Amino acid sequence: MIRFARPVLFLAALLPLAWLVFxxxxxxxxxxxxxxxxxxxxxxSLRFLLASLAITPVRRITGWHRLIQYRRMLGLFAFFYAVLHVLSYIAFDRFFVLGEIWADVVKRPFITAGMTAFVLMIPLAVTSTRGWIQRLGRRWQLLHRxxxxxxVAGVLHFVWKVKVVIGEPVFYAVILAVLLGFRVVWRLRRSGAR
Ligand code: HEM
Known part of the structure; x- marks a missing residue:
């Protein structure tokens, strides 16, 4: 069963795109x-980003350490959907007018947050290969923070978009707060134990 988990997850992650095309x-x-x-x-993109962040807390709570092998795939799918998202914004929203895109990034905080989330994903995706992990050593973990x-920028982008703080964006903000909160508590408990 576990042997097929990887290809199954890969195909499942393509379903939103397949549905969209269909x-x-x-x-x-x-x-x-x-x-x-x-x-x-x-x-x-946001869902995959949060799913990749959920891997570590779930591993620690359940002791199911094999989950780590799916983290990179989830992160790369977050980037994949972000690239499609940004391309669709450039094509359908701004009709490839680069000056307008820059003006949008500078003027609208919601777009600034989206751009921040996207730009930060680029070095993460580029350095996600085994070669980069070995080359960067401890610096890899620092970079991947x-x-x-x-x-946070991705959730802000979503919350800002709707302007009124209710509904789905709040749901994602709460999930992110729980995931980040878990890490803080985990660190504090570890340093307390030492
Ligand atoms: C250059 C970067 C980005 C730009 C220019 C951008 C632009 C946009 C635009 C124009 C919308 C539609 C707003 C509307 O019509 O109401 C949108 C929605 C959204 N974007 Fe982005 N975005 C960017 C990056 C990202 C990234 C990296 C993520 C995920 C981490 C993301 C997640 C979302 C979400 C969740 C929505 C709302 C979807 C919904 O309402 O169901 N965006 N974005």
Whole structure:
């Protein structure tokens, strides 16, 4: 069963994209398919980012250490959907006008937060290979702490987008707070034990 977990997870992670392509091609999307693509890729990027952050707490609570092998895949899928999300923003929202994109990043805090989340994901994705992990040694772990900043920026991007602090964005903010809180408590308990 475990042998198939990796390919099953890989295929499952592609389902949101497959559904999107299917819905757009068969006319099952909403009246605004470009918006469907933008919103679906954004939410799945955030979901995968939070799922990758959940691996360590779940491992520590359950003792199921094998889960670590899925963390990189989840992180890379977060980046994959973020790339699609940003490309769909550039194409459908800004029609490839680079000056407008920059003006948007500077003027709208919600876009600044999204851009921050995205830019921080780039070095994480690039250095996710075994070669980079060996080359960077301890610095790899330091660098990969950026994932917390990226997740905070991603959740802020979502919360800011809706302006009123209710509903789904709050749900994701609470999940992130629990995941980060777990790490803080874990560290404090470990240093207390020492
Ligand atoms: C350059 C970077 C980014 C830009 C320019 C950008 C832009 C946008 C835009 C224009 C929307 C739609 C707003 C609306 O129509 O109401 C949106 C929604 C969203 N974005 Fe981003 N985004 C960026 C990066 C990210 C990243 C890295 C994540 C995930 C970590 C993310 C997650 C989301 C989410 C969750 C939504 C809302 C989806 C929903 O309402 O269901 N975005 N983004």
């Amino acid at each position: 819905a757009v091609l068969t006319g099952r999307a909403s009246a605004n398919p470009a918006e469907d693509i933008l919103l679906t890729t954004g939410i799945w 950026l994932v917390y900043v990226s997740a």
